[in-house]
Amino acid sequence: MSLPDFGWLETVLLAGVRIVAFLIVAPPFSHGAFQNRIRVMIGLGLAVAVAPTLSAGSQPLDTGPFIETLVMQVIVGLGLGFLIQLAFAALQSAGGLIDLFGGFQLAQGYDPQSLVDGAQFTRLFEITAIALLFTTDGYQMVIAGITRSFTAIPVSGMPDFSITAQALVQGFSQTFLAAAQIAGPLILVLFLADAGLGLLTRVAPALNAFSLGYPLKILITISFAGVLFVLLPGVVSSVMQSGLSLLGRAG
Incomplete structure (x- = not known):
């Protein structure tokens, strides 16, 4: 009776923990x-699938190095996942800007499913983006990204934290830039509406134009948000490509 391949089992466990x-x-x-x-279940299944390419010639580790490597895989997995979440946060930020300038921020609430604290458009963008990731097979790109990370960062290797820090800084800047690009046109229209109401108040003070501003801004927001939702599939694809680019750069 042959002995089990402990090197393969350790590789599966380490890869599964990272995934x-x-x-x-x-x-x-x-x-x-x-x-x-x-x-x-998904993580262990993917680990078994990639283990044959990782365990060639690997030797079982001692207890101390194994625990150290196991903790490192947790850190690497959380860090790489945060880069994807950072790119995805651009959609939430764009929804938050629309809520802020459109007057929906007063109806803020917490979504325990997506762990998002925001108003209507923040949560709506989050739910729509998740649905688009499944309908456009974007989730497969996410899975492919984490499986390719084993080529850049082996299970027994150490990541280059300086490159990871650069990827984080770039990710934060891209998040704010992408949020401004997504919500920018609608914010500009709402700003012009506020400016027009301000001029109307100066011309006719008795009209109390600002009392009409709230329903007007809501109408403008809903109308232009409909146009934005038509473009949202392309935006989600671009955001995920940006996240995967950060993922590859960090590796």
């Missing part, structure tokens, strides 16, 4: 609709 940690943070698998046991 599960990644799925906990990275959208769309970070959504509350995915239970932890589902994430663990």
Whole structure:
């Protein structure tokens, strides 16, 4: 009776820990609709699939180095998942800007499924983006990204934290820029509406134009948001490509 290949088992466990940690943070698998046991099953399945390319010539580790490597895989998985979440946050930020300038910020609430605290458009953009990731097979790109990370950062290797820090800085800047680009046209229209109401108040003070401003801004927001939703599939695709680019750069 042959002995089990402990090197292969350790590789599967280490790869599975990295993938599960990644799925906990990275959208769309970070959504509350995915239970932890589902994430663990997906992570172990992917680990078994990639293990043959990782365990060639690998030797079992001692207890101390194994625990150290295991903790490092958790850190790497969470860090890579955060890069995807950072790119995905551009859509939430864009929705938050629309809520702020459109007057919807007063109806702010917490969504326990997506763990998002925001008003209507913030949560609506989040839900729509997650649905688009599944309908356009964007989730497969996310899975392919984490499986390719084992080429850049082997399970027994150490990541270059300086490159990861640069990717984080670039990710934060891209998030704010992408949010401004997505919500910018609508924000400009709402600003012009406020400016027009201000001029109307100076011309006819008794009209009390600002009391008419709230329904007008809501009408403008809903009308232009409909146009924005038509363009949202392309925006989600661009955001995910940006996140995967950060993922590859960090690796």
